[in-house]
Amino acid sequence: MHRGQIPQEWLARLRVLCLELPAAYEEAAWAGTRWMIGKRNFAHAVMIQDGWPPAYARAAGSPGPLAVVTFRVPLAAGGSMRFRQRPYFKPPWWPDIAGIALDADTDWDRVSMHVTASYRLLAPKALLR
Template sequence: MSRGQIPEDGLTRLRMLCLALPAAYEEAAWAGTRWMIGKRNFAHALMIENGWPPAYARAAGSPGPRAVVTFRVPMSEGDSMRFRRPPYFKPVWWPDIVGIGLDADTDWDAVSTHLTLSYRLLAPKGLLR
């Protein structure tokens, strides 16, 4: 497993969800894995361990180990209190980015909904038709 990579079971589930979307593809990120539509990142999964990466550890409020995935939300929802309570966290680097911790209690239906919406926010309009 490369640095920042989440456990295989979570990665497999995320792959199934993300790669089912039209023209979506996967690539290695600076840490972990990200899913793209065109040149735009709609999901990024990584493992926080020993406080690394520090920006994610601060945002998630945990030095780890903790598997997380970030995704896009509509700008109007970015500051919602919903996304400021566990299992969610609100990174500060973009106003439309939200994260969720992945664990044994993860609601995979909710994750699927978030990833699909994130994809739809970034996908070319012609592809969505």
């Protein structure tokens, strides 16, 4: 089983987006890299390759290679068709998670918007002031 890595350029962009948020930190996840606020994961980057990790490959509809980022969304938005059309995908494991595939044409402003909104859903209210 080969475990791919997110291209360093994209990982660096995600780090800038995530770590500029108050009290956010990065850690290695069971697969890929995730960004946390407290004990809550607000963004998770994974490289799907050769069908691994299988849950991500199924959710994104691709055996890879494909770089993806998952993030939290409001429950009301989780069921929206927006998150069921490329470049988005809707993982089944939590109702408030959506994902986006990264590629050479990725709109990084859009990724920033999703990551920031995800952080805002999970961050303590005192940090949001």
